[in-house]
Structure formats: structure tokens, C-alpha cells
Amino acid sequence: MALMTPGKAGQTASEITAAQxxxxxxxxxGIVMLVALLLTIISTLLILFVLIGRVVRDAIPVxxxxxxxxxxxxxxxxPATTGIWPGLYGSFFIGVGVVVLTIPIGVGAAIYLxxxxxxxxxxxxxxxxxxxxxxxPSVIYGVLGLIIxxxxxxxxxxxxxxxxxxxxMAVLVLPIVIITSMEAIRSVPExxxxxxxxxxxxxxxxxxxxxxxxxxxxILTGIVLSLARALGEAAPLIMLGAVTGLLPQPSLDxxxxxxxxxxxxxxxxxxxxxxxxxxxNAAAAAGLVLLLLVLSFNALAIYLRxxxxxxxxxx
Amino acid sequence: xxxxxxxxxxxQSDQEPNMEPTTSTSTSENVDVATTTPERxxxxxxxxxxxxxxxxxxxxxxxMNDVSVLYGDFRAVRGAxxxxxxxxxxxxxGPSGCGKTTMLRCLNRMNDFIPTAKVEGTINYHGVDLYxxxxxxxxxxxxxxxxxxxxxxxxxxxxxNVAYGPRLAGxxxxxxxxxxxxxxLRGAALWDEVKDRLKSSxxxxxxxxxxxxxxxxxxxxxxxxILMDEPCSxxxxxxxxxxxxxMREIKADYTIVIVTHNMQQAARVSDMTxxxxxxxxxxxxxxxxxxxxxxxxxxxxxxPDDNRTEQYVTGRFG
Numbered sequence: 001m002a003l004m005t006p007g008k009a010g011q012t013a014s015e016i017t018a019a020q021x022x023x024x025x026x027x028x029x030g031i032v033m034l035v036a037l038l039l040t041i042i043s044t045l046l047i048l049f050v051l052i053g054r055v056v057r058d059a060i061p062v063x064x065x066x067x068x069x070x071x072x073x074x075x076x077x078x079p080a081t082t083g084i085w086p087g088l089y090g091s092f093f094i095g096v097g098v099v100v101l102t103i104p105i106g107v108g109a110a111i112y113l114x115x116x117x118x119x120x121x122x123x124x125x126x127x128x129x130x131x132x133x134x135x136x137p138s139v140i141y142g143v144l145g146l147i148i149x150x151x152x153x154x155x156x157x158x159x160x161x162x163x164x165x166x167x168x169m170a171v172l173v174l175p176i177v178i179i180t181s182m183e184a185i186r187s188v189p190e191x192x193x194x195x196x197x198x199x200x201x202x203x204x205x206x207x208x209x210x211x212x213x214x215x216x217x218x219i220l221t222g223i224v225l226s227l228a229r230a231l232g233e234a235a236p237l238i239m240l241g242a243v244t245g246l247l248p249q250p251s252l253d254x255x256x257x258x259x260x261x262x263x264x265x266x267x268x269x270x271x272x273x274x275x276x277x278x279x280x281n282a283a284a285a286a287g288l289v290l291l292l293l294v295l296s297f298n299a300l301a302i303y304l305r306x307x308x309x310x311x312x313x314x315x
Numbered sequence: 316x317x318x319x320x321x322x323x324x325x326x327q328s329d330q331e332p333n334m335e336p337t338t339s340t341s342t343s344e345n346v347d348v349a350t351t352t353p354e355r356x357x358x359x360x361x362x363x364x365x366x367x368x369x370x371x372x373x374x375x376x377x378x379m380n381d382v383s384v385l386y387g388d389f390r391a392v393r394g395a396x397x398x399x400x401x402x403x404x405x406x407x408x409g410p411s412g413c414g415k416t417t418m419l420r421c422l423n424r425m426n427d428f429i430p431t432a433k434v435e436g437t438i439n440y441h442g443v444d445l446y447x448x449x450x451x452x453x454x455x456x457x458x459x460x461x462x463x464x465x466x467x468x469x470x471x472x473x474x475x476n477v478a479y480g481p482r483l484a485g486x487x488x489x490x491x492x493x494x495x496x497x498x499x500l501r502g503a504a505l506w507d508e509v510k511d512r513l514k515s516s517x518x519x520x521x522x523x524x525x526x527x528x529x530x531x532x533x534x535x536x537x538x539x540x541i542l543m544d545e546p547c548s549x550x551x552x553x554x555x556x557x558x559x560x561x562m563r564e565i566k567a568d569y570t571i572v573i574v575t576h577n578m579q580q581a582a583r584v585s586d587m588t589x590x591x592x593x594x595x596x597x598x599x600x601x602x603x604x605x606x607x608x609x610x611x612x613x614x615x616x617x618x619p620d621d622n623r624t625e626q627y628v629t630g631r632f633g
Contacts, residue, residue: 118430191467195529197425199480199536200457209479210469 055291058284061277070285075246075262079269080277084286089250090162090242090258091231091290095297097166098173098230099223105170106177107212107219113178114185115207134175141172142239150240158253160241165256168236173226180222184215216308224301228294234260259290361582361616361628373400376540376570377422382436384417384426391417394436395606397589404562404571406585406612408578409627413591414604415574419542421445422572423459424452457484460533464545466525468517468532473500473509476517476528480536495535503531504561523554530561534569541565543573547580559584578628581612588615590624 062070065080073083109130117123145168150160157164188211196206212219242257244265250256263286271278377399384391392414399405407415417426424445426432438445445455457480468476477496478486486492496513500506505527509520517528526546533541543562547555562571562584575581581588589609593602608621619625 189467191463191465192469193428194425194461194463195467195469195532197428197456198423198461198463199483199532200453200460201483202453205483214470 052291055284055287058281059288061281062285063288065277066285070282071289075244075257079266079271079275079279079282082282084259084262084289086250086257087259087262087286088289088293090165090256091260091293093162093252094166094169094258095227095231095293097163098170098227099297101166101170102174102177102226103223106174106223107181109174109178110181110185110219111207111212114182115203115211130175130178134179137235138172138233139235139239141168142236144168144171145236146239146241160255161253162250162256163252165237165240165242165258168240169230169233172233172236173230176226176229177222180225181215181219184218184222185211187218188214213308217305220301220305220308224298227297227301231258231290231294231297232260234264237261238264259286259293262286263290361579370400370403373403375399376401376441377572378437378439378442380437380439382418382421382434382438384414384421385433385435386429387431389601390603392591392604392606395589395591397606397609399570399572400587401570402566402568403586404566404573404584405587405589406581407572407574407589407591408576408581409591409604409607410593411576412602412604413593415589415591416544417604418591419544419572419574422540422542423456423461425456425461427452457536458538459540459542460536460538462526462529462533462541462543462546465549466522466529468520468525468528470516470518472514473517473520473528474513477531477535480532484536499531499535500528502534502565503527504557504564505531521554523550523557526550526554526558527561530558534565538569540570540572543571545574545576548576555580578616578630582616585612588612590615590619590621590627592623592627 066073066083069081070083071088072085073081074085075087076082113123113127117126145164149157149164149167153164153167157167192210192214193206196210201209237258237260242261243255244257244261263283266279266283266286269279271280375398377397379395379397379399382395383393395418407419409415420426421434421438422440422445426434434446440455440459443450469479471479474496477499478492481492481495486495497506497510500509505524508524509528517525520528526549530541530546547558550558559580562573565571573581573585587609588611590607591604592607593604595602608615608619608624610620614620615624616628619628
């Protein structure tokens with residue numbers, strides 16, 4: 001089709017061009033699609049806000065009634081005076097354990113697979129396995145943790161303990177950390193590696209000096225997502241035998257609990273009529289604490305990510 | 316190509332005066348092309364720069380003997396035999412896909428990083444077989460530096476970009492590093508432009524400055540050879556001219572091998588020129604590159620031995 005416009009009887013080329021360029025033909029399909037896309041995002045946000053709104057609303061009696069004592073008190077039998085200190089302790093150290101274990105192991109595995117492994121059948125088999133492991137249900141990891149970390153490794157972990165839970169959660173999120181780290185490493189421009197090799201860097205020097213700093217923001221994003229998952233999982237905790245009763249002195253290698261376990265347990269208890277603070281309020285308050293805990297871990301990761309992103313543009 | 320349909324003559328569209336020049340220009344361009352095409356070969360034959368004295372007895376840096384590169388079972392370039400001599404600029408020219416970049420990357424074992432790549436034949440570097448299993452490829456790349464097609468400074472400061480190589484080699488003293496950085500940046504004709512902002516990011520420079528920074532980075536490790544893979548293809552003519560001047564200046568200290576798509580550039584800067592081309596295997600329909608001719612640049616652009624070279628340098632093929 002000729003894009004140049006020949007003149008027709010009575011009209012100059014410029015009149016025709018002007019008519020065509022300013023025609024009010026609407027892109028109907030495009031507008032419908034745009035509305036549909038907006039609806040998806042609005043509905044997602046709506047659900048999120050309803051969820052957070054309910055948690056906050058239900059938690060208000062606890063926040064006004066108990067205040068910070070809710071964080072410091074141990075688990076009690078009265079929803080008005082119960083606290084989540086053992087759960088907070090457990091969740092915090094599970095989070096720390098997951099970070100400490102998955103960063104070196106997960107990132108190390110990703111570096112090996114992306115930078116060193118030769119593309120052969122063995123590497124492919126490894127990749128397929130890691131991808132499948134990322135899809136294994138968390139309760140299965142709970143069984144694994146029960147057998148290995150609570151059972152076989154009892155002398156090290158102390159049986160059903162924060163250490164065993166942290167190890168289980170680390171194994172649970174490791175495939176996700178590996179996969180997201182691999183994608184981050186793969187997105188490093190080839191020119192950067194070439195530049196490093198071109199001045200006589202070894203493979204490891206290129207990885208350490210150029211690839212990892214460039215991939216760091218992406219790797220951190222993967223770790224944040226994994227951490228949120230590890231802190232929110234309740235199923236493996238049930239399998240590992242987290243307690244829901246009295247636990248006056250939480251420790252790393254003794255009986256333990258974590259916030260998701262408490263939320264799960266308290267949500268199942270009935271609210272007595274006339275109570276100002278019921279178990280549902282306590283569960284919502286625990287949920288709020290868990291949200292804040294995850295957010296604070298995230299904030300740290302986002303801070304680190306922004307710092308690395310600055311180094312990416314050389315500042 | 317069909318003639319574009321033109322709008323009616325300008326008198327009819329006099330309300331739109333800016334239509335007029337466009338129309339007339341495109342017409343005159345058509346005329347230009349039509350009239351010049353027969354003489355194009357004469358007009359576009361690049362003229363080799365004068366004063367490029369080729370010393371046939373200069374020390375041989377690379378002695379390539381029947382070198383082929385394979386990717387898996389696909390032969391990308393076959394059978395190149397040539398000698399690259401010290402303190403000369405050797406240009407590899409040829410159409411896309413003829414394997415000139417592949418050949419260049421063999422010279423400092425950059426192809427090692429492509430898992431399926433395999434080099435056949437021998438490349439002797441100062442008499443040492445580069446592909447001998449005992450050769451440390453990292454050490455090879457330290458002596459044979461490389462400048463790439465797209466400027467690729469590290470996302471670090473200008474200073475750290477240049478100091479990176481010397482630091483790897485173990486230079487730690489600040490004064491020593493300062494000296495190397497200044498010398499290298501001066502060598503790459505960049506010092507005066509950046510001396511007041513050595514701490515700002517290498518990525519904040521313009522494209523041409525970035526490429527000179529990359530040259531400074533390559534020079535800083537004190538290499539013997541600098542390989543340049545189309546170093547000016549992402550640059551404008553002014554930046555290109557600066558890089559070419561720079562190459563002529565530094566060839567007293569280095570041996571330079573340059574891959575270029577730009578025949579004028581090869582003619583302007585190089586002492587020796589190697590012409591590669593492709594041939595299509597009728598059975599597999601795959602293209603394999605090979606070396607057609609390797610001669611002093613002056614000869615390559617005036618009376619080449621091979622008819623295909625003549626056709627390529629005069630723009631009739633490729």
C-alpha cells in the first residue's frame with residue numbers, strides 16, 4: 001500500500017492527509033483491554049486492602065488493650081492477657097537462620113550453574129530437579145524436616161527446635177533462591193564479562209568483581225520473597241511439632257513455636273460472648289506482628305538493593 | 316523497488332509549503348542515485364593512507380597456520396594461514412558472518428567461554444602455541460588485551476575502570492596506581508577531558524569517551540597486543556576519527572589487530588589487511604568463512620591479487 005497520498009478530484013493531498021491523520025477512529029479493542037487490565041489490578045488491590053483492613057480492625061482491641069505487653073508476654077490461656085513472645089522469638093530466628101543458610105548455599109549453587117557448569121546432561125538433570133523442588137508442597141518439606149532435622153540430627157538441633165525449623169525452612173526456600181539468583185546472574189550483560197576477561201581476569205575474579213555486584217539487586221529480591229514465604233509457612237511447623245502452649249523461656253535448641261503456628265492455633269479457638277478481647281483478636285494481632293516482621297526484613301533488603309543498584313550505575 | 320507515488324505537483328498544494336521541499340528532494344535523490352550508480356565503484360574505492368610502511372621483516376607476533384574454528388560440528392571459519400607482525404595495525408575485513416570476529420577472538424582465547432567452540436590448526440604467539448594445554452588463558456588475555464564493539468566500561472568510577480587491571484596484577488600502592496591511571500588515560504587521549512572527574516562513573520561519559528576509556532583500561536595492564544573488535548561501530552564520525560588517530564599513535568608501542576566493517580577505516584589506519592568472505596555449502600546451506608587474501612593495505616585497495624577482494628573493496632559485493 002502506498003503511504004503517499006495521491007490527490008483526488010476536488011481535494012488536495014494535504015486535505016486528504018489531514019483528514020486521515022485526524023480521523024476519530026477509536027481503538028475499541030485497545031480500550032476494552034485497558035479497562036480489563038485496570039480491573040485486574042484494582043481487584044487485586046481491593047482484596048489486599050480488605051485483608052489488611054480486617055486484620056488491623058480485629059487487632060485494634062489487642063493493641064489498645066494490651067499494647068506492647070502483647071509482644072513481651074508469654075502464651076497464656078486468656079486471650080486478653082496472652083502474648084506472642086515465644087512466637088516472635090521463633091519466627092525472628094527462623095528468619096535469620098534462613099537468610100544465613102540460603103544466601104551462601106543458594107547463591108553459590110546459582111553461580112555454579114550459570115557461570116561454571118558445562119551445558120551437559122548432568123547440568124540439565126540438576127536444573128530440572130531444582131525447578132521441580134520449587135513446586136513441592138511445604139507439608140512434604142515438613143515431613144522431611146521431621147525425619148532428618150528433628151530425628152536424625154537430634155544431637156545437633158536438639159530435636160523439635162528453632163534450629164530444626166530454620167533448617168527445614170531454608171531447604172524449603174532454597175530452590176526458589178537458586179532459581180531467582182540464576183535469573184539475576186543470567187541478566188548480567190555479556191559485555192561486562194567480556195570486559196573483565198579482556199583485561200585478564202579469571203573466571204572467579206569476573207564473577208566476584210562484576211557479575212555478583214550487578215546481579216545483587218535481583219538476588220536480593222529473590223531472597224526477600226523466599227524469606228516472606230519461610231516466615232509465613234505454618235504447615236511445616238505443624239509437622240515439626242511446634243508447641244502452642246506455655247513456653248516461658250524460648251531457646252534455639254529447646255521446644256519452640258512461631259507466629260504462623262500461633263495464628264493457626266488461636267484462630268481455631270472459640271470467642272466467648274461478652275469478651276472484649278477474644279482469640280480471633282489475638283490471632284489478628286499476631287498476624288499484624290508477622291506482617292510487620294516480614295516488612296522489616298523486606299525494608300532491610302530493599303535498602304541493600306538500592307545501595308547495590310547505585311553501584312550498578314557506577315556511583 | 317517501485318517508484319513512490321508522488322503527490323500532485325507543488326502548485327496544487329501551495330497551502331502546505333513544507334510539502335514542497337520534501338517532494339523535490341526525494342526526486343533529486345532518485346536522480347542522483349540513478350546517475351551515479353555506474354560510476355560507484357570508482358567513487359567508493361577507499362584510498363589507503365600514505366606513509367604506512369610495511370616492514371616485511373618485523374617480528375612475527377601471531378603465526379596462524381591453517382586455523383579453523385568450529386561451533387559444535389559447524390565450521391565457522393576454515394583454514395586461515397597468516398602472520399601478524401609487531402607494531403603493525405592489521406585489519407580483518409569482510410562481509411557479515413565471514414568469521415573475522417571469531418578469528419580475532421581466537422587470538423586471545425576469548426572463544427574459550429563459548430562451550431561448543433573448538434579451534435583447529437595452530438596459533439603461535441611469539442613462538443608459543445596459544446592452545447597448548449599448559450598455557451594459562453588468563454595470562455594470555457593479560458598480554459593480549461581486547462576492546463569490544465560496544466563500549467563496555469565497568470559500572471565503576473573512571474579511575475577504578477583503569478586501575479582494575481593493574482590491581483588484579485597486584486599493584487596496590489596508591490601512588491603507583493595514580494601513575495598508571497594517568498599514563499593510560501593520556502595514552503588513550505582521554506586525560507584532559509576527565510582529569511577533574513576521575514571519581515565519576517565511567518558510564519557518565521559519552522560513547523566515544525567510553526570507548527577511549529576501554530582502550531585506556533586495556534593499555535593499563537601493559538599488554539603486548541590489543542585486539543579491537545569493530546571499536547568504532549557504535550561511534551559517530553568525530554569519535555571514530557579520534558580513535559583512529561589514537562591507534563596510529565599507540566602502534567609504536569603495541570601490535571594492533573582490528574576487525575572492521577568499514578573499509579575506509581581499514582584503508583585509513585591499517586598496515587596489513589586480511590579479507591575474509593563466506594561461501595555457502597550447497598549441501599547444508601551453512602555459511603563458512605575463509606581467508607581470501609592477506610596483503611599490505613596499499614596493495615589490497617589498489618591492485619589486490621584476488622578478484623573477490625577487488626569486488627569487495629570497490630563495493631560491488633558484500
